[in-house]
Amino acid sequence: xxxxxxxxxxxxxxxxxxxxxxxxxxxxxxxxxxxxxxxxxxxxxxxxxxxxxxxxxxxxxxxxxxxxxxxxxxxxxxxxxxxxxxxxxxxxxxxxxxxxxxxxxxxxxxxxxxxxxxxxxxxxxxxxxxxxxxxxxxxxx
Amino acid sequence: xxxxxxxxxxxxxxxxxxxxxxxxxxxxxxxxxxxxxxxxxxxxxxxxxxxxxxxxxxxxxxxxxxxxxxxxxxxxxxxxxxxxxxxxxxxxxxxxxxxxxxxxxxxxxxxxxxxxxxxxxxxxxxxxxxxxxxxxxxxxxxxxxxxxxxxxxxxxxxxxxxxxxxxxxxxxxxxxxxxxxxxxxxxxxxxxxxxxxxxxxxxxxxxxxxxxxxxxxxxxxxxxxxxxxxxxxxxxxxxxxxxxxxxxxxxxxxxxxxxxxxxxxxxxxxxxxxxxxxxxxxxxxxxxxxxxxxxxxxxxxxxxxxxxxxxxxxxxxxxxxxxxxxxxxxxxxxxxxxxxxxxxxxxxxxxxxxxxxxxxxxxxxxxxxxxxxxxxxxxxxxxxxxxxxxxxxxxxxxxxxxxxxxxxxxxxx
Numbered sequence: 001x002x003x004x005x006x007x008x009x010x011x012x013x014x015x016x017x018x019x020x021x022x023x024x025x026x027x028x029x030x031x032x033x034x035x036x037x038x039x040x041x042x043x044x045x046x047x048x049x050x051x052x053x054x055x056x057x058x059x060x061x062x063x064x065x066x067x068x069x070x071x072x073x074x075x076x077x078x079x080x081x082x083x084x085x086x087x088x089x090x091x092x093x094x095x096x097x098x099x100x101x102x103x104x105x106x107x108x109x110x111x112x113x114x115x116x117x118x119x120x121x122x123x124x125x126x127x128x129x130x131x132x133x134x135x136x137x138x139x140x141x
Numbered sequence: 142x143x144x145x146x147x148x149x150x151x152x153x154x155x156x157x158x159x160x161x162x163x164x165x166x167x168x169x170x171x172x173x174x175x176x177x178x179x180x181x182x183x184x185x186x187x188x189x190x191x192x193x194x195x196x197x198x199x200x201x202x203x204x205x206x207x208x209x210x211x212x213x214x215x216x217x218x219x220x221x222x223x224x225x226x227x228x229x230x231x232x233x234x235x236x237x238x239x240x241x242x243x244x245x246x247x248x249x250x251x252x253x254x255x256x257x258x259x260x261x262x263x264x265x266x267x268x269x270x271x272x273x274x275x276x277x278x279x280x281x282x283x284x285x286x287x288x289x290x291x292x293x294x295x296x297x298x299x300x301x302x303x304x305x306x307x308x309x310x311x312x313x314x315x316x317x318x319x320x321x322x323x324x325x326x327x328x329x330x331x332x333x334x335x336x337x338x339x340x341x342x343x344x345x346x347x348x349x350x351x352x353x354x355x356x357x358x359x360x361x362x363x364x365x366x367x368x369x370x371x372x373x374x375x376x377x378x379x380x381x382x383x384x385x386x387x388x389x390x391x392x393x394x395x396x397x398x399x400x401x402x403x404x405x406x407x408x409x410x411x412x413x414x415x416x417x418x419x420x421x422x423x424x425x426x427x428x429x430x431x432x433x434x435x436x437x438x439x440x441x442x443x444x445x446x447x448x449x450x451x452x453x454x455x456x457x458x459x460x461x462x463x464x465x466x467x468x469x470x471x472x473x474x475x476x477x478x479x480x481x482x483x484x485x486x487x488x489x490x491x492x493x494x495x496x497x498x499x500x501x502x503x504x505x506x507x508x509x510x511x512x513x514x515x516x517x518x519x520x521x522x523x524x525x526x527x528x529x530x531x532x533x534x535x536x537x538x539x540x541x542x543x544x545x546x547x548x549x550x551x552x553x554x
Contacts, residue, residue: 012443019446030457037464044471101492108485118477122507141473
C-alpha cells in the first residue's frame with residue numbers, strides 16, 4: 001500500500017493528506033459526538049416515557065396548539081382563556097371550582113408531558129365568585 | 142551497381158534527436174546500414190544527408206512514422222483527413238500529415254505496422270495488440286475481420302505500473318462498451334523495456350507474446366514491398382494517388398514509381414481542423430484520447446477521498462445538529478415536567494394546610510416562594526399546618542371589622 005501511495009502524483013498525495021486531516025479533525029469528532037448524543041437522547045426518551053406511563057399518557061408530547069389545549073382544559077375546569085403574548089409565549093387564565101382544585105393539580109403535573117411547553121411565571125390564585133382564578137404564563141419549547 | 146537497388150531511407154524523431162537509416166531491399170529481405178543520429182539543432186545537416194542518399198540511390202523511398210497521439214482506427218475513410226487503409230473497412234485517420242520540411246515520401250501509422258506484424262496471427266478470437274513506439278502505446282482490439290477499437294496512451298513520465306494500470310483500465314473500458322475481453326495479448330515494442338512487460342503481465346494476468354524490433358526495421362519492412370506499402374501508407378485526402386500507383390513486377394522487388402513524391406508537404410491538408418472536429422461518431426469517444434482522459438480520470442479520482450470525507454463530515458455534522466436540538470428540547474421538557482410536579486405539590490400542600498380552617502383570597506405560588514392571603518377560622522390549626530410545611534414562614538393575622546380574621550403567610554422554599 002505504501003508503495004502504491006509513493007507512486008501517486010503529487011496532487012493526489014496532497015488531496016489524500018487533506019482528506020486525512022479533515023477525517024481526524026472534523027469527521028471522527030463529529031461521529032463520536034453524534035453517537036454520544038444518540039445515547040443521551042435515548043436516555044431522555046426513556047425518562048420521559050417512564051414519567052408519561054406513570055400518568056397513563058401514551059405517546060410523546062405534542063407541539064402546543066391553542067385550540068386543542070383549551071378544549072382539553074375545559075374537560076376539567078370551568079373556563080380557560082389563552083392569549084398569545086409573542087416569542088412563543090402565552091398567558092393562560094383558568095377558572096376552577098374551589099373543590100376541584102385537585103383537577104388543576106393533576107393538569108399541572110401532566111402539562112409538559114402532553115404539550116411541549118414550560119411554565120415561566122409563578123401561579124397566581126385569586127378567589128372570584130366562589131371560583132378560583134389561576135393565571136400563569138407558558139412558553140413553547 | 143549498388144545505385145540500381147531499391148533503397149528505403151527511414152527516419153523519425155525521438156525527443157531531440159533525428160534518427161536516420163537506410164537499407165538495401167533484396168529478394169530475401171532488406172540489408173540495413175548503420176544508423177545515423179542528428180541533434181535537432183543539426184536539422185539542416187540531417188535533411189542534407191537525406192538528399193544525399195536520395196541522389197545516391199535514385200530508386201529510393203524516404204519513409205517515416207507518424208507518432209501522433211490523435212490517430213485512430215475507423216470503419217470509414219475520412220476524405221478530409223489524412224488516412225491509411227489498414228485492411229478492408231479499417232482506416233487509420235489523423236488530422237494531418239505534419240513532418241515539416243523533412244523529405245518524406247511514405248508515412249506509416251504504428252497501427253498499420255502493428256496490423257502488418259500480427260495479421261497472420263489474428264483469428265476470430267479477440268486479440269489485444271499493443272505497440273510501444275517512442276514511449277507511446279498504440280493499442281487495438283482486433284479479430285481477423287475487423288479492428289474493433291483503437292486508442293493511444295502516452296507513457297511519458299509514468300511508471301511501468303501506471304502504464305500497465307492504464308492499459309488495464311482501457312481494457313475494462315472496452316469491456317464496458319463491448320462486453321468482450323481479449324483472449325490474448327500481442328505486444329510489439331521498439332524500446333527495450335523488460336520491466337514494463339513484466340508489470341503488464343502481472344497487472345493483466347494474461348500471457349503476452351512479445352516481439353521486439355526497431356522503428357527503422359519496421360519501416361524498412363513496411364516499405365519493402367509495393368503491395369504492402371500501398372495498402373498502408375498514410376494518404377492525404379488531397380492526394381489522388383491511386384492504389385495502382387505501385388507496380389509490382391514478376392521479377393521481384395521494384396521501386397514504387399508514381400508515388401515518388403519529394404516531400405509530403407505537398408500532401409498537407411489545406412483546411413485546419415480543430416481537435417473538436419475529430420470526434421468519433423460512435424461510442425468510441427470515451428476512449429478517444431486516452432492519455433488525456435486517463436489524466437483527467439486520475440485527477441477526478443484523486444478528489445474522491447476528499448469528497449467522501451467532506452460528505453461524511455457534512456452528514457454527521459448535520460445529524461449531530463439535529464440530534465443536539467432534539468436532546469436539548471427533551472432536557473427542557475424534562476426540566477419543565479419536574480418544575481410542574483413541584484408546583485403541583487406545593488399547591489396541594491397549601492390548599493391541604495388551609496383545609497376547612499381558612500379560605501383563600503389570593504396566592505402566589507412558585508418553586509421559590511409562596512405568598513398566601515385569606516380568611517381564617519381556626520388560627521392555631523392553620524398556623525401549625527403551615528409551619529409544619531414551611532417552618533421559616535411568616536404567619537400574620539389581622540382582625541377585620543366584620544369580626545372575621547384575615548391571615549397572610551409568606552415563605553421561601
